[in-house]
Amino acid sequence: MSPSPAPIKVGVVLFAGFNVLDVFGPLEMLSWVPGGAEIRMLAEEPGNIASGEGPGCLADAALGGEHGLDILLVPGGMGTRREVQNQPFIDELARQCAQARLVAGVCTGSALLARAGVLDGRRATTNKRAFGWVASQGPKVDWVAEARWVEDGNIFTSSGVSAGMDMALGIVAHLFDRAMSVEIAARAEYEWHEDKAWDPFAKLNGLA
Amino acid sequence: MSPSPAPIKVGVVLFAGFNVLDVFGPLEMLSWVPGGAEIRMLAEEPGNIASGEGPGCLADAALGGEHGLDILLVPGGMGTRREVQNQPFIDELARQCAQARLVAGVCTGSALLARAGVLDGRRATTNKRAFGWVASQGPKVDWVAEARWVEDGNIFTSSGVSAGMDMALGIVAHLFDRAMSVEIAARAEYEWHEDKAWDPFAKLNGLA
Numbered sequence: 001m002s003p004s005p006a007p008i009k010v011g012v013v014l015f016a017g018f019n020v021l022d023v024f025g026p027l028e029m030l031s032w033v034p035g036g037a038e039i040r041m042l043a044e045e046p047g048n049i050a051s052g053e054g055p056g057c058l059a060d061a062a063l064g065g066e067h068g069l070d071i072l073l074v075p076g077g078m079g080t081r082r083e084v085q086n087q088p089f090i091d092e093l094a095r096q097c098a099q100a101r102l103v104a105g106v107c108t109g110s111a112l113l114a115r116a117g118v119l120d121g122r123r124a125t126t127n128k129r130a131f132g133w134v135a136s137q138g139p140k141v142d143w144v145a146e147a148r149w150v151e152d153g154n155i156f157t158s159s160g161v162s163a164g165m166d167m168a169l170g171i172v173a174h175l176f177d178r179a180m181s182v183e184i185a186a187r188a189e190y191e192w193h194e195d196k197a198w199d200p201f202a203k204l205n206g207l208a
Numbered sequence: 209m210s211p212s213p214a215p216i217k218v219g220v221v222l223f224a225g226f227n228v229l230d231v232f233g234p235l236e237m238l239s240w241v242p243g244g245a246e247i248r249m250l251a252e253e254p255g256n257i258a259s260g261e262g263p264g265c266l267a268d269a270a271l272g273g274e275h276g277l278d279i280l281l282v283p284g285g286m287g288t289r290r291e292v293q294n295q296p297f298i299d300e301l302a303r304q305c306a307q308a309r310l311v312a313g314v315c316t317g318s319a320l321l322a323r324a325g326v327l328d329g330r331r332a333t334t335n336k337r338a339f340g341w342v343a344s345q346g347p348k349v350d351w352v353a354e355a356r357w358v359e360d361g362n363i364f365t366s367s368g369v370s371a372g373m374d375m376a377l378g379i380v381a382h383l384f385d386r387a388m389s390v391e392i393a394a395r396a397e398y399e400w401h402e403d404k405a406w407d408p409f410a411k412l413n414g415l416a
Contacts, residue, residue: 020232041263162373189370
């Protein structure tokens with residue numbers, strides 16, 4: 001028998017007012033890879049972090065530090081409106097992005113990545129209701145209005161909220177293979193939108 | 209101007225090894241009703257509760273007590289395998305179900321509801337990979353193998369994991385109206401499976 005595969009190491013950036021589905025939709029999908037996911041919840045200060053929806057989650061480590069991550073997951077949520085102005089947080093985020101093997105921004109998490117300069121000269125997308133505001137955070141970013149998610153090198157960004165799940169399965173296909181994404185979607189009883197170009201919400205919001 | 213509507217009161221039953229998407233998928237959808245959702249995270253003992261996927265969430269109140277809930281949300285997850293044997297927990301769950309205006313079980317959360325006798329004589333569904341085990345927890349339940357979710361009176365139960373989001377939008381349509389479910393799905397950039405009978409996963413698992 002071959003040895004059990006090592007877990008993938010996923011770090012999640014938490015801040016007050018993060019969106020719960022931005023975080024836990026992708027984590028659900030990533031946790032089912034062979035070997036599972038070793039998930040580290042990171043925040044400026046460890047402890048209980050209140051989501052935008054109310055429930056609190058435990059950040060078990062400080063964002064600053066060496067985490068050796070395969071994936072750094074950056075959610076959105078109403079708290080991003082405040083965090084784009086938090087320069088020490090943005091500086092540390094930039095440092096963490098440079099160290100992670102792959103960076104994944106969900107929804108308005110793209111605003112944080114844009115402020116950190118991580119998306120400069122890259123293609124990226126974000127929430128379709130907050131598109132104008134997010135785009136204003138990164139004038140040097142090649143913003144893609146119509147996309148479920150966008151891959152550019154090792155930087156993945158998704159549309160709003162639910163789109164993070166489709167992107168996460170895209171990341172599984174990128175790191176492993178498509179058959180595994182299909183298998184994980186079946187386990188989660190999830191209908192994967194496998195086509196990155198599928199985006200009825202761009203049209204709904206006058207962006208396409 | 210009409211006064212702001214009151215928030216709906218949602219209680220979530222947490223236990224070690226709950227599934228994260230079972231909890232946060234439905235909460236995402238419910239949090240967008242007019243007036244929002246006042247969410248109470250409940251566990252036998254308040255404090256940090258580790259999910260099956262790893263991250264911990266804060267239970268801010270004891271399950272025992274008077275919570276005046278509009279919706280009692282009961283997630284599944286690997287921890288259900290243990291909790292079906294935890295009689296004091298099952299007894300308190302039965303008491304809480306009797307007091308809530310509406311009960312919503314997600315995935316293997318149906319096993320807990322079945323053990324609590326809440327589903328006896330009712331139609332219900334559950335995760336399609338764990339169907340046999342869950343059904344064995346409730347011999348007096350009318351188990352429906354092929355359904356995205358099932359409504360029977362004030363008891364809603366869904367298929368596995370992701371199906372909780374579709375059920376939650378069904379609950380919004382039940383408590384408010386369909387237009388609101390459609391609006392919330394659009395905000396979450398979510399493609400709602402509005403048809404309760406849509407269930408490719410029953411077939412995939414030899415149940416239909």
